[in-house]
Amino acid sequence: MRIASRQHFEEAVAAARDRREARTRDIWVCCGTGCLANGSAAVAEAFRSRIEAEGLQTGLGVYTKTTGCHGFCQRGPLVVIQPEGILYTRVQARDVPEILEKTIGRGEVVERLLYRDPNTRTPVARYEEIPFYRHQTRIAMRNIGRLDPGDLDDALALGAYGGLVRALFEKTPEEVIEEVRKAGLRGRGGAGFSTARKWAAARKARGDRKFVLCNGDEGDPGAFKDRSILEGDPHSVLEGMIIGAYAVGAHEGYIYVRDEYPLAVVHVQKAIEDARERGLLGRDILGSGFDFDLRVSRGGGAFVCGESSALMRSIEGKVGEPRAKYIHASDRGLFDLPTVLNNVETWADVGAILTHGGEWFAAYGTAKSRGTKAFSLVGKVKNTGLIELPMGESLRRIIFDIGGGILKDRPFKAVQTGGPSGGCLPADRLDLPVDYEVLTENGSMMGSGGMIVMDDRTCMVDVARYFLKFLSEESCGKCVPCREGLRQMLHIFDDLCEGRGRPGDIERIERLARGMQLGSLCELGKSAPNPVLSTLRYFRDEYEAHIDRKACPAGICRTLTTYRIIEDPCTGCHQCTKVCPVEAIEGRPRQKHRILPEKCISCGSCYDVCPENCIEFLPRGGREEAIHGHADH
């Protein structure tokens, strides 16, 4: 039913809360994209049918709820039993009867399904005690995992649209902007521009037709925070956008979602329909007299479409290509009309800011980077996933406390932050507080919050090459420095990694990087040299080794590396022969093995599995001493 006044809204919230609280037992089954891929739909279905068959819902008030992503996809499918807050990991449909019988029936914990600390192996029962969650503070993702994204009442019960009500009924548009300014909110999608300043400019812009847009393109490989927010709590984004629209005086908005995120598209669409039906979107929102409506625009999935001007062209139905201009979107954006574009996470923060106040938000974080920030933590860490924590926490805390440290306890080498055009930070920067300024000063950036952790089995020249390759494929090709510059830069890196490096290459790289930074049309090309320059800054010796000695110190660049088994400790355990993709290792069981150089493709698989650390790598040709073996590193 349509909610037509503030009082009516409060009543609807109270009713939703009562319903939520009437459930004595709630079984939350994560149905984010990660858990779904691991079979969580079947788990949810098993709970539903079993609860139904046993009459548990009517009898005992036991409910099943499918939620958005809990961020810990690596351990999925995840199931949380409320109110105890017990977290079960890697749950399959066949585990359902046991959970119902023991946990729901007798209040016992099913120990084999508990999360185990990767370092101590001790099981941890409660959600909040798991280090992965314990160190987090969630604002943008405040309700993800706790609510059914398809159930507006569930969202209302958890406070959704409370910020909107305060904005519409207690504040003028200027006061809303002031609240966001007090919060110190900066864009979560890239450059960290002040959200309040952007809004104020659009508010001032002349014209009655204005737009607010949500950037849900999220094309960085490995990043999934925006997708998770759109899937897991679409109402938080809607609420932020309605508040933003009220602040700038816009009556139309678009949520731009990439087509490869079908679940996000479906959830957002449903949220919009539900909100419209309840009077949270459309004419005269909640009886306040303010009109605003939203549409979904589906993006074709090019990385560059996330760039502001390209995204607007794409919504207009044109080719999604950046446009050079020196007029801000707040004056001339979508259809050349005043427009505010914000990232998904930025929008999700807005509702919380209006609910709790700008000062509350600003109390988190550092002097210039307020609040919390979501990160996708991936790579060689024990716990990977989606996290949110206050700005200013150290990289060490993120990687070692939340991430649980490096896989197999190998040495940490670098962390790449900021997406494909971010930079790599080495071990001596681990204690840096993570905020916009600090990351930029150190040659990286916040970007959208990607974090890729790398161990010692990583060649930094090869890493730079990887990002260059991605960017060269994603460059739209409109302007010369980016299109031709990336092509040539990649060429130089191919040469370095394949033993054709020449003296003077470093200088050529630096000169080209500067030309691209200065000359490119959009931020893609301008920031494309970051992965190169940051690795050059911190790992110059690796570049020199590739050029001067044709050696890859990490043993990753295949053309530059050969592998050999040190006979002494080899026990003939056969592990290496099992992983070698080309059968290049010979040896009988329990006898010393040998790598056949003519067959070996230097992939290093054997090196990574050998339990005796008896494989070493050498520069191709093998005349020099081993660069390093396992044992003494």
Place this chain on the structure above:
Amino acid sequence: MATLTIDGRRVEAPAGTFLLQACRQAGVSVPTLCDHPAVEPYGGCRLCVVDVTRPEWDGWRKMVVSCLYPVEDGLIVDTRSDRVIETRRVVLDLLLARSPRTPLIQRLAREYGIERTSYEPNPEPTDCILCGLCVRICDRLGHSAIGTADRGAGRVVAPPFHEPPEACVGCLACAEICPTGFIRFESGPDRRRIWNRDFEMVRCPRCGRAHVTKAQAAWYARRMGWPEAEFEVCDSCRRRDMAATTVRLGEGPTGNAAS
């Protein structure tokens, strides 16, 4: 009118115009490859970069493309700063690697002291520098028969799906605007061929010259809502007609020239 300083000279420029025009009016030469008066500025070649600053900007400078930066009162423009020259050099060096045999690029590169590219020359040299002029003029004329396909270094100018473009009328505007002569066509008295499509020619009923394609005449006719035959007469014959009409009009109904 805005008053600005370009390379130390005070220049007046009409509001709403861009720095590039102001520079040229002031006699300051700025290299360009993607700019053309017939189409909107594009900002793709990046050769027209200049440094801008304002006294009140506290020494802070910004490098911008002059073809798109609007003139502003009080702006100080430096078209020859070190980083401007260096950026143009990198761009030309890169273009020379892409199009090592293209005279236009060779000449511009030489002006900036580059005889040979310092990068890896294109194994398949091309004359297309992707300035986008052809695509923009075709759009401007309302056909949008060609566009760009693929991204990054693989970007090419092509008709949709690389097939003979249906929207093409064979007007040759793309080939004429192309600064390097990359776009090939054949045009004879009966046929014209461009983008792998053949067009029948229309001969002017007065002089017999094959001056438009049938598709072109039909397109103009549809667009203007006039009979197709109107467009069969070639421009020069039409001008001659027009002149005759003007003379007649000038002579007035009595046949005497008005004084």
